[in-house]
Amino acid sequence: MLLLRHCRSLTPFSPLNIQRRLVTPVVASCAVRLCSSRSEDQRFYYQQLHSPYWRYGLAGLLAGTGAVLAYGLHHHKAERVDTSVLSEEKTSSFPTISQEEVTKHRSLEDGVWVTFKGGVYDITEFVAMHPGGDKILLAAGGALEPFWALYAVHNQDHVLEILSEYKVGELSVEDLRKQQAVKSSDPYSTDPERHPVLHINSLKPFNAEPPPEILTDSYITPSAIFFKRNHLPVPQVDPASFQLHVEGLPGGVLTLSLQDLKTRFPKHTVTATLQCAGNRRSEMNKVKLVKGLNWGIAAISNATWGGAKLRDVLLAAGYNPDVAQWAHHVQFEGLDKDVTGTTYGASIPLKKAVSEDGDVLLAYEMNGEDLPADHGFPLRVVVPGTVGARNVKWLGKIIVSAEESSSHWQQNDYKGFSPGTDWDTVDFKSAPAIQELPIQSAITTPADGSTIDRSQETVTVKGYAWSGGGREVVRVDVSLDGGKSWQVAQLQSSEKGLPPGPSPPTGQAWAWKLWEIEAPLPPETQEVEIICKAVDNSYNMQPDSVPPIWNLRGVLSNAWHRVKVKIREDEE
Structure with missing residues (x-):
């Protein structure tokens, strides 16, 4: 409906909009097709418009975080829009547009205009069809430079290439000078120094x-x-x-x-x-x-x-x-x-x-x-x-x-x-916000892909375990044969090497448990898969693999943690 409403609206520069649409046939076709039910052919056009380059490129430039980028990482099966369409340059001159006129275009009804490096861009079509459009509207009627500075990760050529297809004019020289006079400095310039080990x-x-x-x-x-x-x-x-x-x-x-x-x-x-x-x-x-x-x-x-x-x-x-x-x-x-x-x-x-x-x-x-x-x-x-x-x-x-x-x-x-x-079917309103986290554990030593000598005979395995909601970790199981057999690790208190003290009050186990085990190396094998899994006092346990808990945001990842270690045989 929003898209249809936009199609009926007129702007002072509608001839320019028509000119721009003539050189973006994919977008125009997609706009028409999205107004009706999707067939397989319509789905193709939808995927073309919402390919990673179209979706998170421009969306990231304008907003940079959260749902905009979330919707932006649409599944990677979509192919990039024909680069011949994207790279085509306008040969005709663009009219001069004042900042006052740009500021009038801050909604789907009036059009969504933005400026970038002296150019004026009408991105109404993109916003109307984009699930994260409400976030993008924050930039409407103003300059993109502050957003560019804030979300510097999107400073890529293909983003500008896409943006160029939405150009409708040039900002007046006077307004451009005003913009440059108040140009934002890097908002991250006062961030603190960080430790180089991170x-x-x-x-x-x-x-x-x-x-x-x-x-x-x-x-x-x-x-x-x-x-x-x-x-x-x-x-x-x-x-x-x-x-x-x-x-x-x-x-x-x-x-x-x-x-x-x-x-x-x-x-x-x-x-x-x-x-x-x-x-x-x-x-x-x-x-x-x-x-x-x-x-x-x-x-x-x-x-x-x-x-x-x-x-x-x-x-x-x-x-x-x-x-x-x-x-x-x-x-x-x-x-x-x-x-x-x-x-x-x-x-x-x-x-x-x-x-x-x-x-x-x-x-x-x-x-x-x-x-x-x-x-x-x-x-x-x-x-x-x-x-x-x-x-x-x-x-x-x-x-x-x-x-x-x-x-x-x-x-x-x-x-x-x-x-x-x-990303086609997600409805964020349908799921509760994450509060308490599930049971978790991971191996910190040895590192995945590392090598140990057979002469050591044993391997020391260390890690952490924690459960949300104040639930206490009561056990960590460790396997050195890919999960066929298990041993129980020793849980440590804040004093390294000592067993835990008295349990905290029920529901108030806020801190992690560190754990350690020294286990014999399996005989006659050149590689060991080490696995850990934790159990809390509600007997919640980690799932054994990632695929059943995979989700499009990549959150709540708590499957059994696995590392593979190579065993170097003793030299004769």
């Missing part, structure tokens, strides 16, 4: 994990090598002027300084493991490509957090049992934002937030020191047992609400789907 998955925004072999050398992960997961540039926050706003409760808005949080509320410490929803996504990519950063097994770390309990702050803001009659969620907004002012946001159930046993912290310390910039300085929320995406960093606002956060990352990302769901 394995980087993306630079802008920065996302990295420590080498697996050092991850489990310490029960408490040093802040410098704790995995980094950023969605936007790291904000510069002055702790002296910082304010936290708590809204939605009968007491009205409560505004707290960092000093207020440190002096008005008791300080609590909680040792808790945080894990990215995409941890071990690389294993799903081996089955079939998914959308997301290609995390290995180290998008998980463990730290001791210090701060005020969220429950205490909500009580001070006016929370009482009657609130639970209408409120069901607590929303968090970060101070990190994109060029449109959109901030990172997420929410958790109110029940978790106000539970005396939930241990949700407004943390200002990590491992006994002020939060590092990459981990939320000066304040973040730590939600033990819950996926990392809900542990909002650089926290600026808390809202008690009847509704979940409307943030893109709550509504259109970090959700799991059936292996049979693809």
